[in-house]
Amino acid sequence: xxxxxxxxxxxxxxxxxxxxxxxxxxxxxxxxxxxxxxxxxxxxxxxxxxxxxxxxxxxxxxxxxxxxxxxxxxxxxxxxxxxxxxxxxxxxxxxxxxxxxxxxxxxxxxxxxxxxxxxxxxxxxxxxxxxxxxxxxxxxxxxxxxxxxxxxxxxxxxxxxxxxxxxxxxxxxxxxxxxxxxxxxxxxxxxxxxxxxxxxxxxxxxxxxxxxxxxxxxxxxxxxxxxxxxxxxxxxxxxxxxxxxxxxxxxxxxxxxxxxxxxxxxxxxxxxxxxxxxxxxxxxxxxxxxxxxxxxxxxxxxxxxxxxxxxxxxxxxxxxxxxxxxxxxxxxxxxxxxxxxxxxxxxxxxxxxxxxxxxxxxxxxxxxxxxxxxxxxxxxxxxxxxxxxxxxxxxxxxxxxxxxxxxxxxxxxxxxxxxxxxxxxxxxxxxxxxxxxxxxxx
Ligand code: ATP
Ligand code: MG
Numbered sequence: 001x002x003x004x005x006x007x008x009x010x011x012x013x014x015x016x017x018x019x020x021x022x023x024x025x026x027x028x029x030x031x032x033x034x035x036x037x038x039x040x041x042x043x044x045x046x047x048x049x050x051x052x053x054x055x056x057x058x059x060x061x062x063x064x065x066x067x068x069x070x071x072x073x074x075x076x077x078x079x080x081x082x083x084x085x086x087x088x089x090x091x092x093x094x095x096x097x098x099x100x101x102x103x104x105x106x107x108x109x110x111x112x113x114x115x116x117x118x119x120x121x122x123x124x125x126x127x128x129x130x131x132x133x134x135x136x137x138x139x140x141x142x143x144x145x146x147x148x149x150x151x152x153x154x155x156x157x158x159x160x161x162x163x164x165x166x167x168x169x170x171x172x173x174x175x176x177x178x179x180x181x182x183x184x185x186x187x188x189x190x191x192x193x194x195x196x197x198x199x200x201x202x203x204x205x206x207x208x209x210x211x212x213x214x215x216x217x218x219x220x221x222x223x224x225x226x227x228x229x230x231x232x233x234x235x236x237x238x239x240x241x242x243x244x245x246x247x248x249x250x251x252x253x254x255x256x257x258x259x260x261x262x263x264x265x266x267x268x269x270x271x272x273x274x275x276x277x278x279x280x281x282x283x284x285x286x287x288x289x290x291x292x293x294x295x296x297x298x299x300x301x302x303x304x305x306x307x308x309x310x311x312x313x314x315x316x317x318x319x320x321x322x323x324x325x326x327x328x329x330x331x332x333x334x335x336x337x338x339x340x341x342x343x344x345x346x347x348x349x350x351x352x353x354x355x356x357x358x359x360x361x362x363x364x365x366x367x368x369x370x371x372x373x374x375x376x377x378x379x380x381x382x383x384x385x386x387x388x389x390x391x392x393x394x395x396x397x398x399x400x401x402x403x404x405x406x407x408x409x410x411x412x413x414x415x416x417x418x419x420x421x422x423x424x425x426x427x428x429x430x431x432x433x434x435x436x437x438x439x440x441x442x
Contacts, residue, residue, distance in 0.1 A: 001345070002367075003380040007044050010392055020216040022327035023148030025336050029396045031323070038145025038153030045396060046323065048344035050156065053188065053322050054135055056341060057158045060184040064176040064239045066131035066160050071113050073137055077103035079112040083295050092140045106139035111292045111314055114161045118310075119298035122163065127300055128310065129169050131176065133160035135319060147216070149320045150280065156320040162313040165302065167289065170311035174206065174287050175243035177315040181210050181283050182232040182250065184317065188326055189339030192282055193227040195255045209257060210283035214328040217278035222266050223255035225273045280325050287313040330420075336397030337420050345378040347400035347436065348393045354383045356406040362429060363404050366414070373437035394419070402432055 011028045018024040026032050031046025042050055058068065074096070080086035094106040107113070114132060122128060135158045145153050162173035178194065185192035190212045197209040211221055213228075235246070254266055257279070266274060292298070293310040302308045318325075330337045340346065349370070351363040360381075367379045378398060380389045386405075393401050403415040414432045417424040 001378050003378060003382050006378065008396070009043070010395060018148065020147050020150070020328070021331060022150065022216075022324040025327055025331060025395070026148055026324065029336055032149060034148075038142060038151070040149055040152060040154070040320075045344050049323050049326075049338070049342055050320060052342040052344070053326075054156070054158075054319055056187050057135065057184055057317055057319060060180045060187070061133050061158065061160060063183075064131065064180045066133050066176070066180075069114075069117075069132050069134050071107075071110055071117075071134050071136060073107055073139070075105050075107045075110075075113055077105055079116055079296070080105070083112050083115075083292055085112070092142065094139045094141050107136075108138055108140045109157075109314070109316075110134070110136075110159055111161065111312075112296065115292045115296045115298050115312070118161075118163055119293075119296060122298075122300050122310075124301045125165055125303055125308075129162065129164045129173055131160055131162045131173055133158060133315070148324055150324040151218075152320065155318065158317040158319055160315040162315070163293075163298070164311045165300070165308060167287075167311055170287050170289070170313055171206075172243070174285065174313050175247045176239050177285050177313070178208065178247050178250070179232075179237060179239070179243050181285065181315075181317070183237070185210060185212070185282060186231075186233050187341050188322065189341065190282070190322075190326065190329055191228055191230075193221070193223055193255050193279070194250055195221060195223070195257050195279075196251075196260050197257060197284065198259050206287040208251070208285050209281050210285075211257065211279035211281055212325055212329055213275075213277045214280050214325070215278055216328055217280040219279055219281070220258040220261075221256070221277055221279040222258075222261050223275050223277075224253035224269060225275050226253050227255060228275070280321070280328065281318070282322055282325050283315075283317045285313065285315040287311075331397070334391075335395035338397045338399055340399045343376075343399050344396070345376040345398050347375070347377055347402055348396075348398040349377050349379040350386075350389050350393060350401060350403045351379070351381050352386045352389070352403065352405035354381060356409065359404055359406045359409040362409045362412070362414075366402065366404070366429060366433060369433055370436060375436045400436075404429075 009030045014024050015027045030043050032040040032042055035041050093108055096104040098104055138157045139154050142153055164170040192210040192212050194208040195211050197207045289311055290309045293312055298310045299307045327336050353359045370377045399419055401417040412429050413426055414429050415426050416432050
C-alpha cells in the first residue's frame with residue numbers, strides 16, 4: 001500500500017477524551033473512530049490488526065477441533081425467557097421491538113441461541129462431545145463505556161460453547177480451551193495469566209479469567225512471578241491427549257484477581273516471588289454444568305436409552321479489546337510497537353526524497369519486489385518532510401522500517417531499523433530484500 005493512496009487519518013495532538021495510552025494511540029494512529037459512546041468504526045489500519053487477531057484466535061480454536069459457526073447479532077427474547085435470564089440480565093441488554101411488536105434483543109452473549117441450535121440437532125450420545133464457536137459483534141449497554149475499545153458497548157467477541165455427556169467430558173473440553181487460550185495470547189506476544197474467577201451472571205462452578213498485566217488494567221491482581229517466565233509455544237500439544245497435566249501446571253501457582261484474592265496464601269510466597277499488579281481481562285472460560293441445558297431441555301439419549309441433560313461450558317475472548325490490550329503491553333513514548341504476528345504491515349518503506357530520481361526508483365523497485373513476495377508493506381511515497389515520515393512510522397508501530405535516502409540509493413544501500421529495539425543497520429538493498437522475502441515470519 002502506498003501512503004499517497006492509503007486512508008490513514010493520524011492526529012498530531014493527544015485527543016483529550018482518551019485517558020489511557022492504548023486509546024490515545026488508537027485514535028492518534030488512525031485505527032478507530034468513535035461514532036457513538038462506546039461504539040467504534042474500524043479504519044483500514046485498525047481493521048487489519050483486528051483481522052490478524054481474529055485469524056490467530058480462529059487458528060487456535062480450529063486446532064482444538066472446535067467448529068466455527070456464525071450466529072446472528074439479533075436474537076429473539078423467547079429463548080431468554082425460557083432460560084430465565086431475560087429479566088436477570090438487566091439494563092446491559094439492548095432490548096428491541098420489531099414492527100410486529102415482538103421482543104428482540106442485540107445479543108450480549110449466546111448461550112441460549114447455541115443451546116437451542118444444539119438441542120434441535122443432537123439426538124444421541126454419539127453427537128457429543130462437540131465444541132462450537134463464532135466470532136461476532138456483541139452489544140452490552142455498559143454503564144461506563146471507557147478506555148476506547150477496551151470497554152466498548154459494541155465489541156467483537158469469540159465465544160465458544162461445549163456440549164458433553166457428563167462433568168468429566170466437560171472438563172476435557174474446558175481443558176482444550178484452556179490450553180488453546182494460552183497459545184492464542186502467547187502468539188500475540190502477550191503473557192496472559194489464568195486466574196481463578198467468579199462466574200458472575202453466566203453462572204457455574206469452574207472458571208478462569210485470562211489476564212494480561214498492564215498499569216491501566218481495571219482489576220488488581222496477585223500472582224506468582226513464575227507466570228511471567230513461562231513459554232507455552234515451544235510445547236508440542238496434542239488436543240486428543242490428556243491435557244490435565246498442562247492445566248494443572250498452569251493453575252497450581254498462586255494467581256487471583258482481587259475478588260478471589262487470599263492474602264494469607266499469597267503471603268506464604270517468598271517476597272521476591274510475589275507480583276502485585278493491575279490486569280486486563282482478555283478471555284474468560286466457564287464450566288457451568290446444566291445451567292442452560294436444564295431449563296432449555298438440551299438432552300441426548302445415552303447408551304442405556306436414558307435421556308441425559310448435557311453439560312456445557314462457554315469460552316470468550318475479547319477480540320476487539322485485544323487490539324487495545326496489545327498496545328497497552330507494547331508501546332513507547334513515540335507510539336505503538338506491533339508484535340509481528342498482529343502488525344497491520346510487516347514493514348514501512350520510507351522514501352526520504354521523492355524528488356530524487358534514483359531514490360524513488362530504488363523505492364519503487366523494492367516495493368514491487370516485496371509486493372510480489374507477498375510481504376505487507378506500507379510505502380511512504382508522499383512528498384513531505386522526512387521528520388514527519390519518521391514520526392508517523394514510529395507512531396503506527398510497524399515492526400520494521402526500511403529507509404531509503406538519496407545518498408544510500410546512489411550506493412544501492414538502505415537502512416533497516418527495528419521498531420522495538422531501535423537497532424539500525426545499513427545494508428545493500430538486495431540483502432534487505434532477502435531478509436523479508438526469504439525467511440517469512442521470522
Ligand atoms: P468484564 O469483566 O471485563 O466486564 P465480562 O466478564 O463481562 O468482562 P465475558 O462475558 O467473560 O466478559 O466476555 C468475554 C470477553 O469479552 C472478556 O474476557 C473480555 O475480553 C471481552 N469483553 C467483555 N466485555 C467487553 C466490553 N464491554 N468491551 C470489550 N470487550 C469486552
Ligand atoms: Mg469475564
